[in-house]
Amino acid sequence: MLKSLAAAAALSFAVMAPGASAQAQDPSGAALVDLLLDMVSSEADLTMQSKVSGRLAQGASNTATIQVPSGPVAFIGVCDENCSDVDMIVRDPSGREMGRDFEDDDVPMVVFEAATAGRYTVEVQMPACNGTCNWGVGVFN
Numbered sequence: 001m002l003k004s005l006a007a008a009a010a011l012s013f014a015v016m017a018p019g020a021s022a023q024a025q026d027p028s029g030a031a032l033v034d035l036l037l038d039m040v041s042s043e044a045d046l047t048m049q050s051k052v053s054g055r056l057a058q059g060a061s062n063t064a065t066i067q068v069p070s071g072p073v074a075f076i077g078v079c080d081e082n083c084s085d086v087d088m089i090v091r092d093p094s095g096r097e098m099g100r101d102f103e104d105d106d107v108p109m110v111v112f113e114a115a116t117a118g119r120y121t122v123e124v125q126m127p128a129c130n131g132t133c134n135w136g137v138g139v140f141n
Helices: 002-014 029-043
Strands: 048-057 061-068 071-079 083-091 097-101 109-114 118-129 132-140
Touching: 029 048, 029 071, 029 132, 048 061, 048 118, 061 132, 071 083, 071 118, 083 109, 083 132, 097 109, 118 132
Parallel strands: none
Antiparallel strands: 048 132, 061 118, 071 109, 071 132, 083 097, 083 118
């Protein structure tokens, strides 16, 4: 359900009002990533606890740590207009894999019950990107 809400948020942003200026209306790059993460929060009525972001070229990956509260959490990723597929793997503070999303889409999501609060690791992979793409992952509950 969260995945469809994230996708709906991204799609609702893509629809511009008739006659609106594309430049004034459409953020891009890192600004688009921030907007999409904020939209996931508001559209899905979830609270973003923390987020990480960066830039990757096609075929590249990056690992980042992110603060996670205990309890049910959703790691939701987004990427900018140049990206059509981003994947992620989430690991707990001990390095145990908590989940992965390798679907062919640009909104990866991993949902689980965090037994303990702490610094979790998220590995982001960029299988499909035109140039260098901005990405972001938010932790929601």
